[in-house]
Amino acid sequence: MQQTPESPPDVVAELRNSLKQGQAVLEDAYRNSGNATLLLKGRAHLVDGILCDLWSCLGMPSGLTLVAVGGYGRGELYPASDIDLLLLVPEGFDPVIEPRLETLIGLFWDIGFDVGHSVRSPLQCIEEATRDITVHTALLEARFLTGSHTLFAELGARLAAATDPLKFLKAKQLEQAERYARHNDTPYSLEPNCKESPGGQRDLQIIMWAARACGIGHDWRDLAAHGLVTTEEARQLVRAEEFLRQLRIRLHLLVGRREDRLLFDYQEGIARAFNLSATATRRGAEVLMQRYYRNAKLVTQLNTLVVQNLEAGLMPPQQSEPRIIDEEFQAIGDLLDLRDIELFRHQPAAILRLFLVMQRHHELKGMTARTLRVLWQARLSINAEFRRRPENRALFIQLFQQEHLINGLRRMNQYDILGQYLPAFGRIVGQMQHDLFHVYTVDQHIMQVIRNLRRFAMPDFAHEYPFCTRLMTAFDDHWLLYIAALFHDIAKGRGGDHSKLGKADAGRFCRAHGLSGEQTELVVFLVQNHLTMSAVAQKQDLSDPDVIEAFAAIVKTERHLTALYLLTVADIRGTSPKVWNVWKGKLLEDLYRVTLLRLQGKAPLEMTGLAEKQEEARSLLRYHGLEAEVEKPLWQHLDTAYFLRHDAEEIAWHTRMLYYRPAAAEPVVRARTNTIGEGLQVMVYTPDQPALFARLCGYFAKLGYSIFDAKIHTTRHGFALDSFVLFDPQEHLDHLPYRDMIALIEHDLAELLKNPPPLEAPVRGRLSRQVRHFPVQPQVEIRADERGSRYLMSITASDRPGLLFAVAHTLCRHGIAVQTAKIVTLGERAEDSFLITGEELSQTSTLVRLEQDLLEALQV
Incomplete structure (x- = not known):
């Protein structure tokens, strides 16, 4: 900084040192006492003194005024908050001719202040406030620091004359609605902003701003004195405000800079700062966040109540x-x-x-x-x-x-009201589910599921899920599904199996509320089994008649099946916008349809519709212009398992690509956009080769795609006929839409398989921030199927790029062949299932070694 007589470097150093020491003393006092007001007021007072000393040192003109505005104007400064200042000048004053203004602003930064400033006359302030409600709001909290009292009084008089309380309140309501929209209209974000999110400090501040604009007062006691809130509501407001103050102070101190978002990175640290310990069923961060969400809910309630009361008082009769x-x-x-x-x-x-x-x-x-x-x-x-x-x-x-x-x-x-009537529901209000795929608190998730079910019953939304709408409108007493949805997760967080605990709650409720035995049985069945259909559809082989037989034995009746299907679709869609996709929808619908056939008395072979499926595939071939029996040279190499695992449309597509080259000398790779409307389907046909599945997984991982389904088939004459369903879950390939990737995949993958290089070692992909703070404990389970000829392998782990390749690479090293793979990604959690064969699986020692290697590959 250029030295001037008005700004000696020793003065700047002294003021900087005073600021540093003063803040350290205030922070130490806060850590010892926990007194938020002492810290906030103390920091504002500390800054007041330094600014006034600086103003005096520079000999600023007597006709100017230094004014604190915004949060600083309220006399509250958080540890890392910026400082909002107004340099008030007389009308007609040209700031350019006063070099000391430029020097003053430069010194603010030299001393260590993070300053937001403006230089305006009183008239300019009012003109700007008329255009910008944010400026108007900041001026309502203007506080004199030093300079001309007369000029400051002029600003106050002009602002009072220009303030229309009702107009101001309406503008703040619009501003609040826009702010809510930016935060998805919910206080229950996984990582809320404790200042700006619904239920944050802004919701309390808008009440006080409106009160100031109306001339009612400056604190909650003033509002109580004017009858806008009761004494009890005033106490609740004070407690809610104190919690948010403490939260924001501790967040600033923990991070060491201005940060108002409760990111996963900080939640455990903030919980420790509040002395909140983990319980038997919940982490410290979850205890903290439930407290935050409940406080946020109270704040939104009181905000609605008080703002509506203010509006009623200002509106004409x-x-x-x-x-x-x-x-x-x-x-x-x-x-x-x-x-x-x-x-x-x-x-x-x-x-x-x-x-x-x-x-x-x-x-x-x-x-x-x-x-x-x-x-x-x-x-x-x-x-x-x-x-x-x-x-x-x-x-x-x-x-x-x-x-x-x-x-x-x-x-x-x-x-x-709902939590008071159902105490069990009240316990899960504001309870976060840190499982990385639920993005709502338990109570809000339940509301989403009921909403989804309700939309199935409304003709206006039939275009979204027409099959669900058709089933729902034909379902007698579909309100029973809403009751089941209300209870399906009501026992979350108690420890134990929430489905069984919720079943007991639902049964007591139904009996107490006069539901018939049949109605009660349906609700209880749905609550107990609300996870079953999803698990079967996404993790088991739906072409296996034994799987369908077992599932049909659980649901027992068509009515149960339909109700469970509708609840399952609504439940998955209610967890997170990222969890549902059309592929999961297809799996669930396929399971519904084939189970319905079984419940209608179809035999296992009839249930699979093998003959009908082949005939439908032939019809599709004729539709595409292929002559009769053109499929025979290829189909003679395909066994029953192939036809069971693929639908007629897939069979016809494979046949059209391969009928004239069943013994192709070079790899055949074909890709197309998914017929169900999302993602890509890729077919690979090549003489079988070692590590093929692992090589294909590695290739797709490099492209950035996730494999959602894999069907691995070896023909009678030793060819691999593998099918994959690919998605781009992170949408980072938007610049290359699915259809534009088809030619690239067909060419490059075929070239890779012609002369396959040595299999590369897996590279651990970059973890998302959520996974780093909420890792999933890896699990591997391998068990023989009922026939003992094949093995079912289930893995659970934190999802990351290249995870499936790491699994496939490990299986390859142990000589394990994959027949099918079902990939289930729930947010940041992977739950994948494989049908596998291999000699090592039948020996305990080698099986244990395989499991250990897989667990190591799954580690984040």
């Missing part, structure tokens, strides 16, 4: 008369209102009737401010006696029988 709905409720505009404010006190059952009314009158968009407040206060009246009353149990069941179900359930969850 309603000119139209309320529309009477019944003796208890009326509508004011599109909001539901209580006719008697004491209704819930005299008739607690009206709490549930309120939601029933809203479901039946879907034109209602919400509740009036006074109704919200009374409902919020009445929620605690839902106790054991309330739950035992037959009238209330009947009302609760009716809620699930209405068309507009999901909005009602979400409101009931938002305002703690």
Whole structure:
């Protein structure tokens, strides 16, 4: 920095040292006391003194003013927060002619401040505030630091005259809606921003900003004094704000810089800072995050309540008369209102009737401010006696029988009515599932599953999943599926098998709420088996009649099968947008259809439809112009297992590519976009060669594709006929769409197989950040099938690029052949199943060595 008489280097060094020492003292005091206010106010006071000293040292003109705005204007500075300043100048003042302004701003940075600043006159401030609600908000918290009091007073007067409280509130509501949209309209993100996400500090600050704009006050006690919140609500706001303050302070101190996101990297460290220990069933980070989510839910509830009360107070009186709905409720505009404010006190059952009314009158968009407040206060009246009353149990069941179900359930969850009525549900509110494929808390996941089921029953969404819609609309009492969805994960986090624990909860609920024996049995069956169909479809060989026979023995009836299929599709789709794909949809539908045939009395061979499948394949060949019996030279080399594992369309495609060269001298590689609408299908036909499966896995891994399904077949004359389904889960190949990769794969893979180089050693792919912090314990299970001729191998591990190649490479070294591979990726978790053969599998010593080598290959 250029030295000037006004900025001697010793002054800068002294102020920098004062800042460093002062912050260290404040942080030490905080670590000893945990007093957030002392730290936040203390840092603001420390910065105040340094800025005023600097202003004085430079001899700034007396007509200028230094003003703190934003969070600094509130007198709160977090350990790594920036400092928002306004350099207020008189009208007509030209900052360019005052070199000391430039010097001052440079010194801010030299001393060590992270400064956001503006230089404006009072009029310019108002003009900018009119255009930008963010500037208007920052000015509401303006605080005088040093300089001209007269100029600061002028700013305050102009701002007060320009502030329209109702207009300001409306603008902040729009801003909040946009902010919510940026954070996917949920407080329950895996890695929420404790400042900006729904339920974060911004939701509390918007209340105080609106209160300031209305001239009501500067803290929660002022709001209580004006009747906007009750004394109890004020206490809740204070506690919620204190938790967020503590969280953000500890986050800044842990990271050592400004960071407001609760990333996986920091969650365990923050949990330790809060002295939160792991439990028998949950990690410390999960305990922390449930506390955060519940606090965020409370903040969103209070934000809605207080902002709506503010709006009601600012809005002009309603000119139209309320529309009477019944003796208890009326509508004011599109909001539901209580006719008697004491209704819930005299008739607690009206709490549930309120939601029933809203479901039946879907034109209602919400509740009036006074109704919200009374409902919020009445929620605690839902106790054991309330739950035992037959009238209330009947009302609760009716809620699930209405068309507009999901909005009602979400409101009931938002305002703690659902958790009060079902204490088991209340325990999983805000409970995160750190399994790397659920992206919602347990309660929000349940809401998503019910939403998905409800959409199956709505003609407007028939285009999404027409088969599910057809099944749902023909299913009697489909509201029973909503009950099953409500309970399917309700026992998460208790320890033990949540399906069995949830089954017991569901059975007690159904019996207590008057469901028939048949209805109760269906709900209990679904809760107990909600994971079964997914496991069978994605991990077992659906061409094996024994697999279908065993699954049919579990479901027993067509009604059970249909209900389980619908719940399974809704459940998988409700875990994460990344988990569901069309391939999983096809597997589930294939399992449904073939099991339905078995339940209808078809024999095993009839059930597979082998003859019909071959005839359909022949028809497809004729459709493509091939003559009759052209398939015979190829098909004579294909055994029954091939026809069982492939559908008619695949058989016809393979035949069209190979019928004229069943003994091709060179590898044949053909690829096409997947007929089910997503991904690629690749066929490889070549004289069998060592390490072929591993080589193919390595090639696809280099391209960045994930293998979702592999069918490995060796013909009677020693040719490998292998089929793969490929996806690009990370979408990093968007610049090369699937169809543009076809020619590349067909050429390069064929060349690779003509003269195969030595098999490369696996390279450990780069792990995602989530996997680094939530690794999956690798597991390998190998067991003989019922005939004892083949072995089923299941692996579980953290997913990473090249994982399947590492497995295939290990199997190759042990001389193990792969017949089928089913690849299941659940977020960052891989659960893959293989049908394998090999001499080492029948000997205990070599089998143990194989398992050990596989576990080593699976390690992250």
